[in-house]
Amino acid sequence: MAIVVLISGSGTNLQSIIDAGLLIKFVMSDKHNAYGLERARKAKIPTLSQPKLGSLENSITKLCVANKVNLIVLAGFMRLLNPEFIKRWKGKIVNIHPSLLPSFKGAHAIEKAFEYGVKVTGVTVHYVDEGMDTGSIIAQQAVKVAKRDTVETLEEKIHKVEHKLYPKVIKDLLK
Numbered sequence: 404m405a406i407v408v409l410i411s412g413s414g415t416n417l418q419s420i421i422d423a424g425l426l427i428k429f430v431m432s433d434k435h436n437a438y439g440l441e442r443a444r445k446a447k448i449p450t451l452s453q454p455k456l457g458s459l460e461n462s463i464t465k466l467c468v469a470n471k472v473n474l475i476v477l478a479g480f481m482r483l484l485n486p487e488f489i490k491r492w493k494g495k496i497v498n499i500h501p502s503l504l505p506s507f508k509g510a511h512a513i514e515k516a517f518e519y520g521v522k523v524t525g526v527t528v529h530y531v532d533e534g535m536d537t538g539s540i541i542a543q544q545a546v547k548v549a550k551r552d553t554v555e556t557l558e559e560k561i562h563k564v565e566h567k568l569y570p571k572v573i574k575d576l577l578k
């Protein structure tokens with residue numbers, strides 16, 4: 404069972420997926436300088452970067468078909484995929500989001516939750532549909548906000564949970 408991973412940034416979730424031993428056929432990015440591409444190269448995984456979203460989507464589809472890929476995994480991929488692409492791969496694209504959806508959709512979810520003053524936030528893994536963080540939920544894990552937490556310590560806690568939860572959920576989906 405094979406996956407591709409789409410990233411835009413540092414790729415710590417990608418790293419947790421690599422470390423979990425999942426078979427990653429390609430790592431792709433809309434940013435040539437995403438640090439996650441470096442992580443992929445170190446793990447000898449082929450990479451591709453393309454800022455033009457339509458071209459990137461065409462390459463993903465071609466590579467996924469040619470390599471019999473079962474799941475497209477978004478890990479810090481910061482672009483909204485086009486509806487035609489979503490339709491083509493419906494039920495085969497997953498994302499991880501650092502809040503308990505449907506609360507705090509979109510960018511800066513951890514900061515937004517912290518500033519709102521929630522006592523519990525968390526992590527959501529969900530299918531990707533045409534909306535922003537609106538697809539059906541696959542798994543969630545709660546994270547308590549302690550009185551002494553700062554946004555930085557909360558970020559640390561959330562990322563720690565992400566790095567355990569995401570590889571586990573992906574493994575389950577590939578079963």
Ligand code: GRF
Pocket residue numbers: 410411412413414415416417439478479480499500501565
């Ligand atoms: C993660 O917090 C993920 O939930 C969100 O973007 C962040 C990506 O971080 N979608 P990284 O690139 O995996 O380090």
